[in-house]
Amino acid sequence: MNLRSAIRAPLAAAVLLAGTVVHAADADLVERVRQLAEAQSGELEKTFKHLHANPELGFQETETAAMVAKRLNKLGYQVHTGIGGTGIAAVLENGDGPVVMFRSDMDALPLKEDTDLPYASDKQVTLPDGSQTYVMHACGHDSHVSWLLGIAQVMKETRKDWSGTLVLVAQPAEELIEGAQAMVDDGLYDKVPEPELLIAAHIFPIWASGTVAVRAGRRMAGSDALDVTLHGVGGHGSSPQHTVDPVVLGARSVMAYQTIVSRNVDPQQPAVLTVGSVQIGEANNVIPDNGVLKLNLRWYEKPVREQLISAIKRETNGLAKAAGVPEDRMPEYTMKGYAEPVYNDEALVDWAKPVLASVLGEKAIMPGFPPVMGSEDFPLLVSGLENTKTLFMEVGGGAPDVTKVYMETGKLPPLNHNPKFEIKNPGLAITAAVKAGSMLLLDSLKPKG
Template identity: 75%
Template sequence: MSVSLSWRKPLAAALMLAAAGTQAATGLNERVAELAEAQADQLESTFKHLHAHPELGFQETETAKMVSKRLKKLGYQVHTGIGGTGVAAVLNNGDGPVVMFRSDMDGLPLKEDTDLDYASSKQVTLDDGSKVHVAHACGHDAHVSWLLGIAKVMRDTRDDWSGTLVLVAQPAEELLEGAQAMVDDGLYDQVPKPELLISAHVFPAWPSGTVAVRAGRRMAGSDQLDVTLHGVGGHGSMPQATIDPVVMGARSVMAYQTIVSRNVDPQKPAVLTVGASQIGEANNVISETGVLKLNLRWYEKPVRDQMIEAIKRETNGIALAAGVAEDKLPEYTFKGYSEPVYNDEALAKHAQGLLAEGLGKDALMLGFPPVMGSEDFPMLVAGIEDTRTLFMEVGGGPADVVKNYMATGKLPPMNHNPKFEISDPRRAITTAVKANSLLLLDALAPQ
């Protein structure tokens, strides 16, 4: 039986092209690693400076100045003051897609409790005259640092990609307001709309030097909600002549504890937290009003609606039972909002392959579950049809963090804890620079 061998030439050509592609990919991986490592000293220095000088949401003026100055020096077209303190930078590099990478800049209103020699001791005065400590207890100092590292890698690899890169340094993520503020302030009057948006966040739950990109649910949607209670004020010795918002607040807080457990399907993730109660100032004065500051977390919009409806039902019922007139029922003020973070399965799987090849399989963590924490970066592209998002988790813990967790069930202090710190920030940041640059280069690869 004779068989034609005419397929051999095209197959040989295809194999040669595949081999050339593999060699090119390997060479680019090495080039990205070299460019990231060459910046390690500067990026670590930047990180420590930012850590020692944190700024609250919408107050990131010095951070924004530093970012814009560095990006201008690299040749980016830089737009500042978007949404207050936001920065957007564009690098046009020929025909191709528009891809955006975003980092957040703001710190938290808490007092740092670490032994770091670059720990924050900063305090700021708020509009009401009160003073608060400020700390980078969520790693946004690392996020800004790796944004600058990525900017240089992408600038120095322009021969390997084609299209438009947009970098965003976003304010007020902790308030869940900064991304929407930038959009509302005309972000897309100044930069093109992206086809893909990538962002990343550091966590101490696994080692510095590792990253994770998993499909499906990654971070929850969230609302910041203020509930204002209206009562009747008076003297502490005459409670019968008042309607006490402290009591209404206490009853409401306790009533909220059953909303998730008795209203929401237990198979659907949800969290309702009362983060602050601000009612009254003096020992012997019953206040006229009070505010409860709530935070909601959810993955599905119907669950969100269910929680909001229950909050209003419980709070209004408590106010009416206390004798509040119907025209003075509680008010509900929605502030920060973010939709859930999901990774498309095909996109995540492709990213895993790229990162395993580019960083090594040992650097890729696959077992980290979704969390109820939130990220507002999806709001940058909410409503933009067909724009995809991809979220990467970056390790910031000690080398033995996973081993210790498996043995003891304990993790190091996590994000928003006064003792939060990134172990080996130099390695964590350079790893994030490599990983995110590889994803951007792939998304912008010439077709």
């Protein structure tokens, strides 16, 4: 199913029918959540604009993390900082009951912003290799941090209405697909209790601000970042007969990779193999000793992942041998960032939809986009926990007529990771996320009996 087909699906089918959502939350509590969220709208939008103008790359979110920690401390949360570098986990214990976690990511992207926003970023940073890059919140993590703070306030103010333990996570380096695992490896669960449910949300401009969506099944793909280091025998450009040229080996390898998905993977299984960077050589008249191919893999099933990795090694090693690369200089493979696929359990979605409709209204509940090959690393926060479930929510960040325009013209606004990415009416989008996230947490922590 394509996106347009998904949008055409009757919105009434995306939520339970009217009259069936009253059980999701007490009407007085729903109204209180609305009021608490809306009362913060102006301040949260101000926070968002500050974060947008001051973005930070993965594992460099020092100022963002300090602001989050300060505000959560002020609210009375037990705050743990510096987890996995710059990550934060905050705990609010409120009697007996389940442990529920809500996670937001903090990092921005190495992009030069190309919007006309008055709070646009013009920030530049120096990378470890000495080069400089512009930085931009082109994926909306500034809004994620903002609604995390809003949810923290609501949950603090509604303590009489829930029982259990709430854990809020501000995670670094999602864009690197490394931050969630870094927090776990750095002892996250030595500091906070293991959750029974983990909720995460992401903003997308394909839905209008003020709306949300949850959809069952596959949502986002698993991902790997893989560096292939090619070793040759360097020499003078005038004497190629005395060399083993990694430039040619790299070119052949890139072309060989193009048939891996089409000739190795079951056509019914989604998979993507992208060569995002080729870094081989520097001078016109020098055949270099080595080079690096930077690959990105996307998949939904673990056997497909293994097929991709195995085929990459087979093709590259075969070409290296054919080129005459010595056995002691065969290609090397470095696995870097990794993310597991994101799935929404059908039973959790059936629970979440009426809860969301109770606080936002049924018209604000979108059908959810079809499965995509983009990735999210938040499942790694709990992948080692046997009984923990996850729920992924989409938050609208587009113009009011974004769906209408798409249906009539097929055009979408600049999407995430685009220099022109922009959240329309961010205050409305963030407030909707605060209402939605808070109600999901309150319902999952609802006292029994």
